[in-house]
Amino acid sequence: DTGxxxxxxxxxxxxxxxxxxxxxxxxxxxxxxxxxxxxxQGPEFLTYFQNEAQLEKSRLLSDRFSAxxxxxxxxxxxxxxxEQGDSAMYLCASSFRRFRNDGYTFGxxxxxxxx
Amino acid sequence: xxxxxxxxxALSVPEGENLVLNCSFTDSAIYNLQWFRQDPGKGLxxxxxxxxxQREQTSGRLNASLDKSSGRSTLYIAASxxxxxxxxxxxxxxxxxxxxxxxxxxxxxxxxxxx
Numbered sequence: 001d002t003g004x005x006x007x008x009x010x011x012x013x014x015x016x017x018x019x020x021x022x023x024x025x026x027x028x029x030x031x032x033x034x035x036x037x038x039x040x041q042g043p044e045f046l047t048y049f050q051n052e053a054q055l056e057k058s059r060l061l062s063d064r065f066s067a068x069x070x071x072x073x074x075x076x077x078x079x080x081x082x083e084q085g086d087s088a089m090y091l092c093a094s095s096f097r098r099f100r101n102d103g104y105t106f107g108x109x110x111x112x113x114x115x
Numbered sequence: 116x117x118x119x120x121x122x123x124x125a126l127s128v129p130e131g132e133n134l135v136l137n138c139s140f141t142d143s144a145i146y147n148l149q150w151f152r153q154d155p156g157k158g159l160x161x162x163x164x165x166x167x168x169q170r171e172q173t174s175g176r177l178n179a180s181l182d183k184s185s186g187r188s189t190l191y192i193a194a195s196x197x198x199x200x201x202x203x204x205x206x207x208x209x210x211x212x213x214x215x216x217x218x219x220x221x222x223x224x225x226x227x228x229x230x
Contacts, residue, residue, distance in 0.1 A: 006158075033217065042119070042204055042220030043159070056216070091158060103149050104218065108158035 004107035006092050012113045013082055020078045021110045025094030032075050033104070034067055035091040036060070043091055049075060082114045117142045117210040121203075121221035128195055129229050136190040136224045138205030143183050146209030149218065150179050150190050153202045163190070167209075195228045202226070 005024040013019050025032050030051050035043035046065070047057045051072035064082075069075040079086055089111050093104045118141045128134050138148075145167050151159040163172045163179040165188070171180040178191040192199060202225050206218040 004158075031216065035218075040222065042206070042222050043218070044220070045217040048216050050216075093159075103147065103161050103164040105161065106151070106159040111156070 004092055004094050004105050006090075006107035006110050008110060009108065010111050010113075012115060015084060015114055016081055018078065018080045019082060019112065020076055021090055021092075021112075023075045023077070023092030023094075023107060025074070025092070026096070026105055029094035029096040029105070030072065031095045031097060032069055033093045033095075034075070034077050035093065035106075037089040037091060037109070038087075046077075046090075079112075082112075084114045087112055087114045117145075117207060117219040119205055119207055119219050119221040121205055121224050123224060124222065125225040125227075127227040127229065130195060130197060132195050132228075133191070133193050134195055134226070136192070136203050136205075136226070138188040138190070138221055140186045140188075140207045140219070142210040143186050144209060144211040145183065145207045146215040147207070148179075148181055148188050149206050149208070150177075150188075151204040151206060153204055153223065155202075159204065162203075192226075195226075197228045197230050199228050200226055 007022045032049045034046040037043040049069040064080045067077045089109045091109045093106045095104050120139045122137045149164045150162040165172045165181045176193040181188045202223040204223045206220045209215040
């Protein structure tokens with residue numbers, strides 16, 4: 001197992017275009033999370049899946065954002081009609097809450113630049 | 116709403132020095148506290164996780180303590196090395212609203228260890 005994998009690593013897009021990011025979690029992890037991090041800030045929670053069910057979506061996410069996790073495996077995060085304010089690092093994490101000390105494992109992130 | 120504060124925002128020390136990074140949180144009803152390291156432009160690497168019932172955790176030259184009642188945690192780094200240079204992020208999981216599935220992060224402490 002090579003950890004949490006995110007693709008692409010970098011994405012530059014023009015304002016108004018749609019973008020999609022992919023996250024492959026650790027295979028036995030049933031929980032998957034998306035976070036967004038802007039420069040100089042800590043990551044902020046966006047959404048959370050337990051298996052294939054999306055259980056919470058932050059108020060930070062506008063209707064332009066949608067996330068899916070079909071069959072409880074990989075996840076995609078789509079941003080429609082991108083805006084310059086969407087420029088950030090998008091981080092995916094996974095966990096398996098079998099024990100209380102099972103923490104989060106993060107991927108390397110996808111850096112989005114909207115020009 | 117849970118809020119996490121990290122002090123100092125930046126720290127520069129000579130190689131070999133012992134140092135302490137501070138983290139405070141406003142809602143003591145946490146599930147876990149986790150310290151992460153982030154290198155520039157990269158994802159997060161988990162360093163230590165402390166369950167709410169624990170007082171400290173150790174890994175190599177790192178020691179993290181937790182005082183849940185006062186809402187504080189410290190990360191102690193012994194005999195610092197230039198390779199320790201990174202941003203250190205503190206994150207708490209959970210609050211009195213029962214959200215035991217998302218992390219709230221501080222803004223991080225940028226550590227520079229000079230050779």
